[in-house]
Amino acid sequence: MLGRAAQLNAIASVNVRANIRAGAKPNAGRALDGWAVAVKANLATDWAATSCASRALGAYRSPFAATAVARLERVGAAVVATTNMDEFAMGSRTAAGLHGAAFNPARAGHSPGGSSGGSAAAVAAGLCRAALGSDTGGSVRLPAAWCGVVGFKPTYGRVSRHGLVAYASSLDAVGVLARSVADARAVYAAIAAPDPRDMTCMSPGLRRRIDALAAARPWLAAAAEPDGRPLAGIRIGVPREFWVDELSPAALDAWRGGAARLAALGCDVVAVSLPSTRHALPAYYTLALAEASSNLARYDGIRFGARAPAAAAAAVARHGRLANASLKYAATRSAMLGSEVQRRILLGTYVMGAAAAEHYYRPSQRIRRLVQRELDAVFALPNALAASAPLPLDARPPGRVDALLLPTATDTAPPQCAPDDECPVASYVNDVMTVAANLAGVPAISVPAPPKGDGDMPLGLQLVAQYGDDDLLLRIARGLE
Numbered sequence: 286m287l288g289r290a291a292q293l294n295a296i297a298s299v300n301v302r303a304n305i306r307a308g309a310k311p312n313a314g315r316a317l318d319g320w321a322v323a324v325k326a327n328l329a330t331d332w333a334a335t336s337c338a339s340r341a342l343g344a345y346r347s348p349f350a351a352t353a354v355a356r357l358e359r360v361g362a363a364v365v366a367t368t369n370m371d372e373f374a375m376g377s378r379t380a381a382g383l384h385g386a387a388f389n390p391a392r393a394g395h396s397p398g399g400s401s402g403g404s405a406a407a408v409a410a411g412l413c414r415a416a417l418g419s420d421t422g423g424s425v426r427l428p429a430a431w432c433g434v435v436g437f438k439p440t441y442g443r444v445s446r447h448g449l450v451a452y453a454s455s456l457d458a459v460g461v462l463a464r465s466v467a468d469a470r471a472v473y474a475a476i477a478a479p480d481p482r483d484m485t486c487m488s489p490g491l492r493r494r495i496d497a498l499a500a501a502r503p504w505l506a507a508a509a510e511p512d513g514r515p516l517a518g519i520r521i522g523v524p525r526e527f528w529v530d531e532l533s534p535a536a537l538d539a540w541r542g543g544a545a546r547l548a549a550l551g552c553d554v555v556a557v558s559l560p561s562t563r564h565a566l567p568a569y570y571t572l573a574l575a576e577a578s579s580n581l582a583r584y585d586g587i588r589f590g591a592r593a594p595a596a597a598a599a600a601v602a603r604h605g606r607l608a609n610a611s612l613k614y615a616a617t618r619s620a621m622l623g624s625e626v627q628r629r630i631l632l633g634t635y636v637m638g639a640a641a642a643e644h645y646y647r648p649s650q651r652i653r654r655l656v657q658r659e660l661d662a663v664f665a666l667p668n669a670l671a672a673s674a675p676l677p678l679d680a681r682p683p684g685r686v687d688a689l690l691l692p693t694a695t696d697t698a699p700p701q702c703a704p705d706d707e708c709p710v711a712s713y714v715n716d717v718m719t720v721a722a723n724l725a726g727v728p729a730i731s732v733p734a735p736p737k738g739d740g741d742m743p744l745g746l747q748l749v750a751q752y753g754d755d756d757l758l759l760r761i762a763r764g765l766e
């Protein structure tokens with residue numbers, strides 16, 4: 286087991302104390318008693334470095350545990366390890382960070398996906414029962430799909446991000462990786478709660494408002510009738526714009542199979558249109574990078590993060606005329622941040638500059654609103670955040686759907702490669718299926734698609750629902766597994 290774990294390189298650090306507790310007898314009645322769980326290395330624990338797989342934070346020890354981590358422990362889970370990831374959660378391969386490349390348990394030499402690749406690989410290999418990851422643009426769902434496990438990104442704000450190192454704050458969500466939807470739901474139930482330490486975490490009032498809206502859907506009451514079709518009454522939309530050129534035959538096949546399975550379970554499956562989808566990826570890579578450049582400004586070796594030795598500053602000095610303090614910053618950031626992180630800071634800073642903001646940042650904000658509005662126009666459940674108070678409905682408006690079905694990734698996991706061997710844009714394209722859910726803040730889940738033949742690499746089917754509709758999403762996902 287240990288040899289296999291070492292080959293996968295899924296684990297960043299092991300919690301020796303927790304191992305002892307994991308072996309202990311389950312304590313009566315707590316929801317996750319006896320569960321061994323792992324958490325991505327960008328979530329603070331009080332026993333390991335919150336490394337974010339970066340040299341800048343390789344030795345950083347948080348004085349507190351993230352709220353999500355503390356909540357897991359409170360209901361009996363043993364947090365046994367932190368997991369490998371792309372540096373600062375920027376990437377889709379888990380190839381480039383401080384801890385080295387991680388690998389996919391489904392096939393030797395292949396990427397587990399990213400950026401929560403260590404969490405997905407650890408769950409898939411049975412090193413733990415479930416794991417936490419973070420999902421800014423798909424980082425829980427993509428590795429879940431490639432490793433053949435369930436990956437759930439709850440609605441933005443459902444789970445506290447206190448103690449999660451920020452990448453792009455308006456998109457970041459703590460998510461769950463598990464072997465089944467039931468396990469993912471159990472972990473989610475333990476961590477989804479209000480938190481005064483995170484002002485973006487949903488208030489109790491908003492949670493109640495969502496529950497009231499979600500409960501007032503008479504057409505879903507029919508779904509509960511035991512007619513042998515457990516999802517009768519639910520309507521699923523298949524968004525045609527996600528049928529992109531990059532989609533492999535295997536992914537298309539899985540998508541068709543998923544639609545057929547939902548129909549067999551009683552769902553009404555219809556085509557829907559989300560025209561702004563094609564702009565979602567460039568908008569994501571503008572907004573995420575802009576926010577990242579601002580969030581990562583703190584790793585200057587003075588306020589936060591490791592500092593480069595004086596000799597490095599002297600080396601930078603040879604390249605140009607910089608003031609003394611700027612030299613220290615430049616030397617530290619050149620030495621302590623990887624090339625992808627540096628690229629993103631540069632691009633993010635650029636798109637927020639006075640002139641470029643008009644061409645990139647502002648249009649991307651507009652696209653984000655369009656994506657949100659188009660989703661509001663296809664979902665039957667009103668958006669609880671809508672400016673005018675949404676009213677409960679008597680009947681599902683014609684043409685509206687309860688959830689969307691689409692692939693999680695365009696293809697199966699590729700071979701792992703050295704970070705600089707892949708063109709960055711090619712790697713950004715991996716996220717074309719997942720970023721819209723982050724832009725809109727809506728919940729999304731990836732469930733493994735059934736393999737067609739022996740030895741097939743895993744693929745994921747993705748379900749997306751309206752803002753706050755996490756429970757319905759999990760219910761439909763259960764039918765799909």
Ligand code: GLN
Pocket residue numbers: 374375376377399400419420421422423424425452573716
């Ligand atoms: N691959 C995407 C990116 O690099 C998503 C990352 C994430 O969700 N953390 O930005």
